[in-house]
Amino acid sequence: MATDHIRYDVLARDALRGVLRRVLTDAAEHGLPGEHHFFITFLSTAEGVKLSPRLLAQYPEEMTIILQHQFWDLVVTEDRFEVGLSFGGIPERLVVPFSAIKSFLDPSVQFGLQFEPAEGAADASASKLPVVPAPSALPVAAPEPVAESEDDAAKPSEGAEVVRLDRFRKK
Numbered sequence: 001m002a003t004d005h006i007r008y009d010v011l012a013r014d015a016l017r018g019v020l021r022r023v024l025t026d027a028a029e030h031g032l033p034g035e036h037h038f039f040i041t042f043l044s045t046a047e048g049v050k051l052s053p054r055l056l057a058q059y060p061e062e063m064t065i066i067l068q069h070q071f072w073d074l075v076v077t078e079d080r081f082e083v084g085l086s087f088g089g090i091p092e093r094l095v096v097p098f099s100a101i102k103s104f105l106d107p108s109v110q111f112g113l114q115f116e117p118a119e120g121a122a123d124a125s126a127s128k129l130p131v132v133p134a135p136s137a138l139p140v141a142a143p144e145p146v147a148e149s150e151d152d153a154a155k156p157s158e159g160a161e162v163v164r165l166d167r168f169r170k171k
Helices: 008-030 053-058 124-128 150-154
Strands: 038-043 062-067 071-076 080-087 090-097 101-106 111-114 136-139
Touching: 008 038, 008 071, 008 080, 008 101, 008 111, 053 090, 062 080
Parallel strands: none
Antiparallel strands: 038 062, 038 101, 071 080, 080 090, 101 111, 111 136
């Protein structure tokens, strides 16, 4: 097989990260239009990621955040984004380099992207994570809420708590 000296895989990955950068830049400048909202999964120990020690202890390998109604101060630069979110009622500031992002999903329009971590983005402990396919635009179904009733959502659970996204939608 011929050697790819042009590195089309790197060019494609960077171009798709540019789509993500553009979408976040527009959201920072104008807010989220319509029903758009974003699920962003990233490696929590990747170089340049800044999380509080509390969040890092809770999400030692990867973390998924949702940008919908309750986020603030979204700042997008060439290589990263910064955002304010609340976790358990405690405000936090996150810094996430684009090279640390594993996936992006906008379930309102069933659009998703998956990325392989950029070379050098993850530390040695993250190298145990499963390999993510090459960058691609994936048609993705919107996630189904897990809790069937308000009673189910209010029950104490061990570990993570399942929360209906409808609780956060503007009515």
